Amino acid sequence: MIHFPAQRRGPLSALSLRLLAALGLVFATVALVWLDRDGYRDVDDSGLSLLDCFYYVVVSLSTTGYGDITPVSPSARLINVLFITPARVLFLIILVGTTLEVLTEQYRTGRRLSRWRRTVKDHVIICGYGTKGRSAVSALLENGTDKSKIVVVERSGPALRQATSNGLVTIEGSATRSSVLEQAHVRTAKSVIIATDSDDASVLVALTVRQLTAGQVRIIAAVREAENAPLLKQSGAHHVIVSSATAGRLLGLSTSAPPLIDVVEDLLTPGQGMALAMRSAERSEVGRSPRELESLVIALVRRGKVVTLNDRAASVIETGDMLVHVRDDRPQATSAL
Structure with a gap:
């Protein structure tokens, strides 16, 4: 089942307001009668x-009108008019x-679903909206990915509701099932x-994605144990x-070199100071050394492979290179480091 971000208050809230309005109208009319x-x-x-007043008001407002109770005085007839x-x-x-709102909402949802599929x-596609999944979504949004380009696959009800409330399209079900991934349009996905x-589920999801896409979609996975x-x-x-290995290395750094852990946390925490970023090399930068640039470049990505600055191949920037650099990520910052 596909869930879209809510654009208005829920149906229960809308029905409750209408019920209260109807009851208020009935009680006000009863008081007048x-x-x-x-x-x-x-x-x-x-x-x-x-x-009798309640009976008369209910049958009158519902247009039933049995006629067993009738207004006879001029004031009563004036009140009726x-x-x-x-x-x-x-x-x-x-x-x-x-009734019309329910039908309209169903029609609107159907239209949104058809438009989304087209x-x-x-x-x-984010398979799992736990701690890792939420962090991955945050990183995507920070790097400029639009929410409409993110689809969450999750079978947990609370996690689904949280993802939907955050403005994301969600698919209810297990990502290990090909039918669920088909609903997420995995064949046309970027990654x-x-x-x-669990690592077992991650392996099954990777196998299912590879089978459906023939290896054409990039798969990024997280595991708990290095042996998996x-x-x-x-x-x-x-x-x-x-x-687990990443967490262990950070723990080791915090013991042997405490300042390094602060630098790593700064790089990984958005809006705190420094952040890792990647951009295409500009035409004016081609032929120059990465060390000469104003941006603090730490690596190059050339033809899909990472080239560190210690490599002789990284001494000169070539056309098509991607620059991995450290930028100033503070909200008031206007220039990169």
């Missing part, structure tokens, strides 16, 4: 009790409006990020990040 109850007569020519008849119309508008392409809670990284690469993952 009760105040002028002497101007009404029942079929047995007796006066109206409070229950000036208040009860408009209230009857308003009551019907509330009831019909609720236009979705070169998007990023798939696997951020599941080769298995994931054999399953089709292009990049594998070992979360």
